[in-house]
Amino acid sequence: xxxxxxPLDLDAxxxxxxxxxxxRRSAPGWPxxxxxxxxxxxxxAAPVPDLRPSLDRMVTxxxxxxxxxxxxxxxxxxxxxxxxKVVMRKLLxxxxxYVVDQITSxxxxxxxxxRAVVGRLEEVERRLDLVDALPHEVADLxxxxxxxxxxxxxxxxxxxxxxxxxRTLYADHRAAxxxxxxxxxxxxxxxxxxxxxxxGTSLELRHGDLLxxxxxxxxxxxxxxxxxxxxxxxDGASFRALVGAVARxxxxxxxxxxxAEAPWSWQARVGPAEADLAAGRPLSVDTWLAHxxxxxxxxxxxxxxxxxxxxxxxxxx
Amino acid sequence: MTRPVLQIVPSFAPRxxxxxxxxQVDRLLKDHGVPTAIYAQSVxxxxxxxxxxxxxxxxxxxxxxxxxxxxxxxxxxxDRLLERPEPVLVNYHNITPAALFEPWxxxxxxxxAWGRRQLTLLRDRAHAALAAxxxxxxxxxxLGWERVTVAPIVRDLGRRDQRRRLPRTGSAPELLFVGxxxxxxxxxxxxxxxxLHRAVHGPGAHLRLxxxxxxxxxxxxxxxxxxxxxxxDAVSFEHGLSDDDLVDAYERASAFVCLSRHEGFSVPVLxxxxxGLPVVALAAxxxxxxxxxxxxxxPRADLDLVVAAVHRVSTDAPLWSxxxxxxxxxxxxxxLEDARQAYWSALQAALEGC
Numbered sequence: 001x002x003x004x005x006x007p008l009d010l011d012a013x014x015x016x017x018x019x020x021x022x023x024r025r026s027a028p029g030w031p032x033x034x035x036x037x038x039x040x041x042x043x044x045a046a047p048v049p050d051l052r053p054s055l056d057r058m059v060t061x062x063x064x065x066x067x068x069x070x071x072x073x074x075x076x077x078x079x080x081x082x083x084x085k086v087v088m089r090k091l092l093x094x095x096x097x098y099v100v101d102q103i104t105s106x107x108x109x110x111x112x113x114x115r116a117v118v119g120r121l122e123e124v125e126r127r128l129d130l131v132d133a134l135p136h137e138v139a140d141l142x143x144x145x146x147x148x149x150x151x152x153x154x155x156x157x158x159x160x161x162x163x164x165x166x167r168t169l170y171a172d173h174r175a176a177x178x179x180x181x182x183x184x185x186x187x188x189x190x191x192x193x194x195x196x197x198x199x200g201t202s203l204e205l206r207h208g209d210l211l212x213x214x215x216x217x218x219x220x221x222x223x224x225x226x227x228x229x230x231x232x233x234x235d236g237a238s239f240r241a242l243v244g245a246v247a248r249x250x251x252x253x254x255x256x257x258x259x260a261e262a263p264w265s266w267q268a269r270v271g272p273a274e275a276d277l278a279a280g281r282p283l284s285v286d287t288w289l290a291h292x293x294x295x296x297x298x299x300x301x302x303x304x305x306x307x308x309x310x311x312x313x314x315x316x317x
Numbered sequence: 318m319t320r321p322v323l324q325i326v327p328s329f330a331p332r333x334x335x336x337x338x339x340x341q342v343d344r345l346l347k348d349h350g351v352p353t354a355i356y357a358q359s360v361x362x363x364x365x366x367x368x369x370x371x372x373x374x375x376x377x378x379x380x381x382x383x384x385x386x387x388x389x390x391x392x393x394x395x396d397r398l399l400e401r402p403e404p405v406l407v408n409y410h411n412i413t414p415a416a417l418f419e420p421w422x423x424x425x426x427x428x429x430a431w432g433r434r435q436l437t438l439l440r441d442r443a444h445a446a447l448a449a450x451x452x453x454x455x456x457x458x459x460l461g462w463e464r465v466t467v468a469p470i471v472r473d474l475g476r477r478d479q480r481r482r483l484p485r486t487g488s489a490p491e492l493l494f495v496g497x498x499x500x501x502x503x504x505x506x507x508x509x510x511x512x513l514h515r516a517v518h519g520p521g522a523h524l525r526l527x528x529x530x531x532x533x534x535x536x537x538x539x540x541x542x543x544x545x546x547x548x549x550d551a552v553s554f555e556h557g558l559s560d561d562d563l564v565d566a567y568e569r570a571s572a573f574v575c576l577s578r579h580e581g582f583s584v585p586v587l588x589x590x591x592x593g594l595p596v597v598a599l600a601a602x603x604x605x606x607x608x609x610x611x612x613x614x615x616p617r618a619d620l621d622l623v624v625a626a627v628h629r630v631s632t633d634a635p636l637w638s639x640x641x642x643x644x645x646x647x648x649x650x651x652x653l654e655d656a657r658q659a660y661w662s663a664l665q666a667a668l669e670g671c
Contacts, residue, residue, distance in 0.1 A: 021625035
């Protein structure tokens with residue numbers, strides 16, 4: 001009988017299975033293309049998390065549920081039973097209608113109430129300026145400055161993406177161009193750009209806010225995150241949220257790289273008045289290094305020859 | 318214990334883990350001479366005779382009983398319970414994190430979030446809690462509950478054919494998962510596993526997904542994903558199986574594969590082990606303790622790892638038999654009589670001071 005088997009060493013068995021998985025993956029016949037295709041289909045099948053459509057769907061669901069058919073099915077394999085059901089339906093129709101009218105009224109009232117609540121919520125969001133706060137923080141970096149920094153560090157970014165063990169996210173300056181370059185170099189990369197229609201997504205280039213996007217990425221779902229031209233106007237809270245989100249989505253051993261304009265360059269460019277009053281600003285290299293270290297990264301940094309931009313590179317333990 | 322215990326089951330249905338558990342607890346209480354009844358807010362007509370309307374209870378005077386509420390989602394029942402004078406015990410079956418449902422079924426997600434908020438209200442009102450697993454107990458303790466006892470699900474796993482099971486190994490494995498089509502159960506990962514398995518080991522593998530849909534949106538997405546992955550012909554979506562057909566499914570399969578991200582216990586895993594079917598499961602939530610040493614627990618849901626595990630189990634006959642035996646040993650620890658005794662002891666402990 002199978003019941004007499006000795007207990008298994010399950011830890012050893014798991015170790016064997018892991019070794020087998022690794023061996024197969026590195027063998028010549030591994031269907032990497034099929035695996036990629038499966039991953040892309042999984043991404044496509046996943047819904048885009050968003051509160052607005054959810055609330056609309058809730059109200060729609062209430063309205064749909066309020067519509068109740070009173071035409072009770074009367075079909076039966078035995079004709080007398082069918083006739084009896086038809087008669088009963090006619091006799092009880094007045095009662096059904098009475099009940100249904102009340103339920104429908106309840107449904108409509110509920111839907112109206114929820115719509116009113118949704119309206120109030122939108123008003124609260126508008127007043128708190130929550131909806132648009134994050135994109136605005138990074139919206140006003142001149143393209144020339146971002147491009148200059150990107151061009152200086154472009155080669156390093158491509159190298160990091162190619163060396164990554166799994167999917168790479170690039171955000172967000174000239175994302176379409178960079179993602180194409182990264183993919184040509186052999187990286188499994190996709191991009192994220194601010195603005196545009198968040199629902200008009202393609203697998204290669206998404207649109208939307210960086211923090212919102214990272215919140216929707218699975219834990220340890222990425223091998224590399226490259227940020228260029230999208231961190232220059234972060235305030236303290238957004239910066240800390242970004243570092244936390246990057247730490248969450250990167251696999252152990254994964255890499256994050258940030259290129260940005262140096263603070264002194266920015267101050268010289270915008271002038272003291274704007275610099276003093278800015279809600280967000282380019283962060284110093286030390287700030288990145290300290291916070292990345294705090295969440296378990298080993299980080300290094302380098303300045304461009306002219307000192308106007310820097311590259312911070314950090315590897316997750 | 319002679320004080321009546323009235324069970325509150327917000328939604329009472331047959332072939333449902335909580336509904337079946339409540340019926341077993343009802344039998345247990347009656348066997349110990351405790352006056353009892355099941356009250357439900359909504360009842361499937363097939364078993365309507367087993368329950369009384371919840372409104373009858375809340376519209377009446379103090380019953381002098383203890384109210385044993387089964388909590389697994391947000392429900393208006395809790396609001397009414399909070400107003401009752403009777404002592405309340407909570408049997409906590411866990412609540413799926415709302416975030417797992419939010420993108421698919423926002424209405425359900427709102428109910429789940431509501432259910433978790435109600436745990437705090439119940440904490441301040443309930444005398445004690447019974448948790449269906451240590452995992453569930455930890456959740457309650459983290460929320461500040463003080464009197465929490467682990468009390469197992471009471472379930473009759475049925476008689477098993479005592480004949481020796483021959484390993485169902487080979488190049489065309491039949492993978493089985495039983496459970497509602499639900500985002501937290503991650504059937505999409507099972508479809509992806511099947512697709513990669515077929516890409517790596519040839520087109521022999523099949524997948525049976527047994528269970529109704531908790532989310533129509535998710536079900537549509539699964540069917541569409543199966544077509545996109547080119548495995549629509551190798552997957553069967555089935556629900557409403559009779560008890561015999563379900564046993565047959567466990568007996569015929571090569572492996573029970575569960576990549577669920579959240580379970581408060583998982584009765585189907587237990588049933589699979591009870592039928593000697595090797596279990597391959599992700600070590601997540603309460604699955605770790607339900608499977609225990611009775612199956613293969615994967616540390617990650619990486620597809621290559623899952624495929625390697627499934628392939629190994631479904632082609633290595635000695636291993637298949639050893640895992641089958643391990644599952645049977647594990648399932649034996651949930652034997653009905655043992656579970657009844659454990660639940661009775663936990664209930665008595667929870668009722669102390671009531």
